[in-house]
Amino acid sequence: MSEKVVVVGGGLAGLSAAARLAYHGYEVTLLEKAPKLGGRAITIPMKGFNFNFGAHAIYARDKSVLRKYEHELNLKVNWRDFSPKKAYYDLGSFTTPMPSTLERLFQTKILDNKNKLRFAYEVIKTLAHIERGEDGVPIGEYLKKEPEPLRDLLLTLASSNFFTNEPEKIPSPLFFQYYSRLFATHHAVAYIGGGWQSIVDGFADILTKNGGRILTKEKVQQVETEDNRVTAVHGKDTVYHADHFIFCIPPKELLTLFGETRFAPLFEEYNRYVPNQVVVYDVGLSKRIESPYTYIYHKGERVFITDISYYDETCIPEGGQLMQAVAYLTQEEIEQNKADEKVATIESVYDKHFPGWRDVLVAKRISKRATVQEIKCIDDQRLMPTKFYSIANAYFAGDWCQGEGQLSELSFSSAYNVTNRILAHRGEEHMGD
Ligand SMILES: Cc1cc2nc3c(=O)[nH]c(=O)nc-3n(C[C@H](O)[C@H](O)[C@H](O)COP(=O)(O)OP(=O)(O)OC[C@H]3O[C@@H](n4cnc5c(N)ncnc54)[C@H](O)[C@@H]3O)c2cc1C
Numbered sequence: 001m002s003e004k005v006v007v008v009g010g011g012l013a014g015l016s017a018a019a020r021l022a023y024h025g026y027e028v029t030l031l032e033k034a035p036k037l038g039g040r041a042i043t044i045p046m047k048g049f050n051f052n053f054g055a056h057a058i059y060a061r062d063k064s065v066l067r068k069y070e071h072e073l074n075l076k077v078n079w080r081d082f083s084p085k086k087a088y089y090d091l092g093s094f095t096t097p098m099p100s101t102l103e104r105l106f107q108t109k110i111l112d113n114k115n116k117l118r119f120a121y122e123v124i125k126t127l128a129h130i131e132r133g134e135d136g137v138p139i140g141e142y143l144k145k146e147p148e149p150l151r152d153l154l155l156t157l158a159s160s161n162f163f164t165n166e167p168e169k170i171p172s173p174l175f176f177q178y179y180s181r182l183f184a185t186h187h188a189v190a191y192i193g194g195g196w197q198s199i200v201d202g203f204a205d206i207l208t209k210n211g212g213r214i215l216t217k218e219k220v221q222q223v224e225t226e227d228n229r230v231t232a233v234h235g236k237d238t239v240y241h242a243d244h245f246i247f248c249i250p251p252k253e254l255l256t257l258f259g260e261t262r263f264a265p266l267f268e269e270y271n272r273y274v275p276n277q278v279v280v281y282d283v284g285l286s287k288r289i290e291s292p293y294t295y296i297y298h299k300g301e302r303v304f305i306t307d308i309s310y311y312d313e314t315c316i317p318e319g320g321q322l323m324q325a326v327a328y329l330t331q332e333e334i335e336q337n338k339a340d341e342k343v344a345t346i347e348s349v350y351d352k353h354f355p356g357w358r359d360v361l362v363a364k365r366i367s368k369r370a371t372v373q374e375i376k377c378i379d380d381q382r383l384m385p386t387k388f389y390s391i392a393n394a395y396f397a398g399d400w401c402q403g404e405g406q407l408s409e410l411s412f413s414s415a416y417n418v419t420n421r422i423l424a425h426r427g428e429e430h431m432g433d
Contacts, residue, residue, distance in 0.1 A: 002027045004242040005422070006233055008220045011039025012196075013397040013411035014248030015203035016069060020419045022212035023073050029240060030207065031233070033219035037204055040371065041196035041408065047363040048317035049284035052195045054372065055306060055324055057082070059161055060405060061187035065412040066199075075202045078193030080311040086294040089156075090353070098297065099153070100188060115150050122150070126179045133172025138379070140168025142175075156299060162377060162406055163276055165302050165328035169378035178406065191311035198314075220249075225261045228392045233257075244422050246395045248415065250374045251384060254396070263391055270384045270400060276376035277334055277369050279327040279342040281350075282308075284363035288321040289354040296353050303327045303342075303349045320362070325350065339368035373407055374400035383410070386418050395421065 003026050007018040010032030022028040036042060044051045058064050061079065069075045087098040089110055099105040105116055125131040133142055139158065143151040158167035158175060161182070182188055192198060204214060215235070222234040223245075230245045247254060251270035258264050294307040309315055309322040316322050327342040343366060350357050375381055383402045387395055395418040397403075403413030 003244065003426070005029070005244045005246065006031065006240045006242040007246045007248060008233060009039065009248035009398070010034070010037040010214070010216065011248060011398065011411065012041050012199070012408050013399070013401075013415040014039075014246070015200060015207070016412050017246050017248060017397055017415035017419050018212060018214075019073060019075075019203040019206040019210075020069070020416070021422060022207045022210035024419075024423060025210075026422075028207060028210075028212040029242070030212065030214045031218045031220055031235060031240070032214070032216045035217050037214070037216065038196060038200045041200060043195060043197040043200075044365065046365065047284065049320065049322050049363050050195060050197065050315040051282050051284070051322070051363075051365045052197075052308070052315070052324075053367070054196070054370070054408075055308060055326075056192045056196050056199075056312075056408075057306070058190050058192065059188065059407075059409065060182045060185045061190040062185040063181055063404075064409060065404065065416050068416060069203075069412070073206050075206065076198070077202075078198065079187075080191045080193050081187050082189035082191065083294055083310070086292065086310075088293050088296050090296055090298040090300075090349075092300050095293075095296070098295070110153055111149055115147055115153075118147065118150050119153065122146075122154070123179075123183050126176055127183050129176075129180060131176050133174070133176045135171075135173060137172050138168060139170045139172045139175040142172035156297075159302060159328060160297060160304060163278060163326070163328060163372045164376065164378065165330045165333070166378055171377070171379075174377055181405065191308070193312050194314050195308075195312050220257065223257050223261065225263065225391075228390055230391065230394045244393050244395065246397060246415075246418055246422075248397045248411075250398060251400055263388070266388050266390070267384075269382075270375060273375045273381040274331055275371045276373040277329055278372055279329065279339050279346065280365070280367040280370045281325045281327075281343060281346045282365040283323050283325075283350070283357060283361055284316065285321040285323075285357060285360045286317075286362050287319050287360050289357055289360070291354055293353060296349075298349050298352075301327070301345050301349060303346055305349060305353065323350075323354070323357075334369070343368070373410070374398065377406065386414050387421065 007030045018030040084100040088095045096109040097104045099108045155167040218235045224232040255267040294310040297304040305325045325346045397414040399410040401414035403410040
C-alpha cells in the first residue's frame with residue numbers, strides 16, 4: 001500500500017515536492033486555492049503577451065536544485081544562458097559593462113585597475129572560503145575594511161542577487177555563503193525558455209502521469225491535529241487524510257491554519273518578519289526597440305530592466321518585445337508608499353535606454369508591491385525550518401524556508417530537502433498497521 005501525501009499550495013515549492021513524491025510512488029494530492037497553478041510564478045496572458053508574475057532568472061545554474069529535478073524526474077528545462085556582453089551598468093553620466101566575467105571585469109569602468117585586481121582577489125578568497133563573514137555583523141559593516149569603490153560594487157551585486165535596496169543589511173556569513181556558490185559556477189545566471197509556465201506544466205505533468213491529483217480552487221481552511229500529528233486538512237467541502245502533509249504556503253497562511261491548535265506559537269515568529277517587496281513594471285511592445293542591452297542596471301535609481309523576450313521568445317507575439325523593470329524598495333519606502341514615485345522613475349529609465357517604447361506599447365502590467373521573497377534575508381530575520389520537532393508528520397517548503405540560494409532556489413531546495421526526509425523514512429508510517 002502506498003503512503004498518502006497531501007501537499008497544500010501549488011506554487012513552485014508545492015509543485016516540485018508533489019511531483020517528486022508521486023514519481024517515487026507516493027499517492028499525492030495537491031491542493032491549490034487559486035484557479036491556476038504557479039503561485040508567484042504564475043503566467044498572466046494579456047493581448048498576445050505572456051507576463052510572468054515573477055521573472056525566471058536562475059542564479060548559480062550549475063548548482064541549482066532544478067538540475068537535480070531535471071536528472072531525477074526528467075523535468076525538461078530549456079536553459080537560456082545570460083548574455084554577459086549585453087549586460088551594462090548605468091552610472092548616470094555613462095554606461096559601462098557589468099563585470100560578470102573576467103573579460104568584462106577588464107572592460108568595465110566601474111573600478112580602476114588596482115581595484116579590479118582587488119575584486120579578483122576577493123572572488124578567489126570567497127571561493128576558497130577564506131572570507132566567511134562574521135556572525136552578527138552585516139555585510140555593509142564587514143566590508144568597511146575594503147576600498148570604497150570595491151565595497152560599493154560588492155553591495156551593488158548583492159542588490160541584484162538578493163533583490164534588495166538594503167544590501168548592506170545582509171548577514172555577512174550569508175553573503176559569502178551565497179557568493180562562494182555563485183562564483184563557483186560556469187553559468188552564474190540563466191533564464192528559462194518557455195518561462196515559469198514550462199516548469200509549472202512540467203511538474204504538473206510528472207505529478208499527474210504518476211497518479212497524482214491536482215485540485216485547484218481548493219483552499220485549505222482548517223487542519224485537524226491529534227497529539228503530535230496532523231491527521232487531516234479541510235478544503236471547501238472535502239476532508240483530506242494522509243500519512244504526510246507538506247505545507248507550501250506562506251507563514252501568515254500557516255498561522256491562520258494552525259491558529260486554533262497548540263502549534264500556533266511555532267509560526268508567530270515568522271509572521272513578524274518583513275517580506276522582500278519590489279515594484280515591477282512589465283511592458284509588451286509590438287516591435288523590438290533596437291538596443292545594445294538585454295540587461296541594464298541603473299545604479300543611482302536601483303532599477304533594472306531585463307529584456308525577457310530575448311531569452312524567452314514564447315512570451316511575445318511575432319516581432320514583439322517584452323521587458324521587465326524592477327525597482328527595489330527599502331522598508332522605509334514601502335512604509336511611506338513610495339511605489340508611485342518608483343513607477344515614474346522606471347518610466348524614465350525605459351525612456352533613456354529604450355527610446356520610443358511608449359509608441360509601440362501594447363500591454364503593461366504594474367505591480368507596486370510584489371513579494372519576491374516572503375522573508376527577506378536581512379538583519380536578524382531567520383528563515384523558517386522545514387520541519388519542527390513537535391509536529392511529527394508535517395513539513396514546510398517555500399521561499400520563506402531554510403534551503404539553498406535565494407528566491408525560487410529556496411522554494412525548490414526546501415521542497416527537495418523535505419521530500420528527501422519523507423523518502424528516507426519510507427514505509428515507517430505503515431509499520432504499525
Ligand atoms: C517580481 C518578481 C520577480 C522575481 N524574480 C525572480 C527571479 O528572477 N528568479 C527567481 O528565482 N525567483 C524570482 N522571484 C521569486 C519567485 O517567483 C518565488 O520565490 C517563487 O515563485 C515562490 O514560490 P513558492 O512556492 O515558494 O511560494 P508561492 O508562489 O507563494 O506559493 C504558495 C501557493 O500556495 C497557495 N496557497 C496559499 N494559501 C493556501 C491555502 N490555504 N490553501 C491552498 N493553497 C494556498 C497560493 O495560492 C500559492 O499558489 C520573483 C518574484 C517576483 C514577485
